[in-house]
Amino acid sequence: MNAANKNSIGRKSGASTRAVHGGVPRDRGFHSMTTPIVQSATYTFDNTAKLIEFLDKKVYGGQLDREEYARYGNPSVWAVERRIANLEGADDAIVYPSGMAAVTSLFLTVLRPDTHIIMTDDCYRRTRQFCETTLKKFGVETSVVPMGDREAMEAAIVPKKTRFIFTETPTNPYLRVADLEHLVGLGRRHRAMTLLDTTFATPVNLRPLEFGIDFVMHSATKYFGGHNDVLGGVIAGDAGRIKALKDARGMLGNVIDPHQAFLIERGLKTLALRVRHQNKSALQVARFLEEHPKIERVYYPGLASHPDHALASAQMSGFGGVISFEVAGDIKTTGYFIDRLRIPYIAPSFGGTECLVEQPAYFSYYDLSSEERLALGIKDNLVRFSLGIEDADDIIEDLEAALELAPPL
């Protein structure tokens, strides 16, 4: 693919226009409307002169306009990377076979022994496990600070050793929102890089690079793919840093399959449509739940009752499609209520076309006792509800009926 042959859809265009046209040339070869799935492990050269021309560019830093071997690049993958970079307002992006591959590759590539990172306590559990186990083996220490506690984050800085400050926004499951101005300022003062996992927000609702964040990452499995049919991960940032990650990918070998890349590019085309719909219906559902007598508490940054409502309103153009809430009752009452819902599937994940519902006490923390879960802030009666693209009125009717059937207190 010719990297120089970019199309003209720029940062002034809206998210939907960028999602459909951004970053990728109109002619992708064979006059195909869509990016072809280039199912090839290797790429051919017409003759030795052509090979030398390519190697000159590769070795002496020219702009490459073709592929060589699939571990170093693939046109279907390149296309989705360019499209995501355009959507995030980034120089470039790198796509991985899963969100976990993205975050682990970034840390393994960029961090050195005898360094330190800071992360917030409600980051995705597997990311935290990776930092506290694998990174520790390589001499990288992790400090975990409570989300939203700026003083704790500042106190956790180890001068000259803290290389990364990492958080998610909004977070799972309480949908806390990070203060980006504070993060960027803190990172710059201490020469620490900032990494934001904005899987829950998507670039439709928040573009962190515009605030000065260094790296943005997503589990593309969620809203980008959008149909619960593909895994993927992405990191976007400045050209030099993404190039370093692409060089490392050539060694680590964690390449995404072209068919996965195709599904993510297809999903991206409807990203803004889906997310805007989900923003709207989630707010409607959150308001309904907040008024319901059998619901103890609702966590949704679009509600004035959420601790980060003001911050979210200032930073984001939508509040996202996930709501958490506590059902009046215990672990069993909550399960009973969930079992009576007819629209959502009981499943982990979020960000697809179907509503999904889960009780975090079971899904993510079944190995812990009720007390251990509480210590992590996970209540037994907590429910995470991920909006699909179904109509809000139908979802509300379904919730109302299930709550009606839930045992009285």
Ligand SMILES: Cc1ncc(COP(=O)(O)O)c(C=O)c1O
């Ligand atoms: C916020 C967040 N980041 C990262 C991940 C990991 O992504 P993946 O499942 O694509 O590896 C997840 C998965 O649920 C997530 O919710």
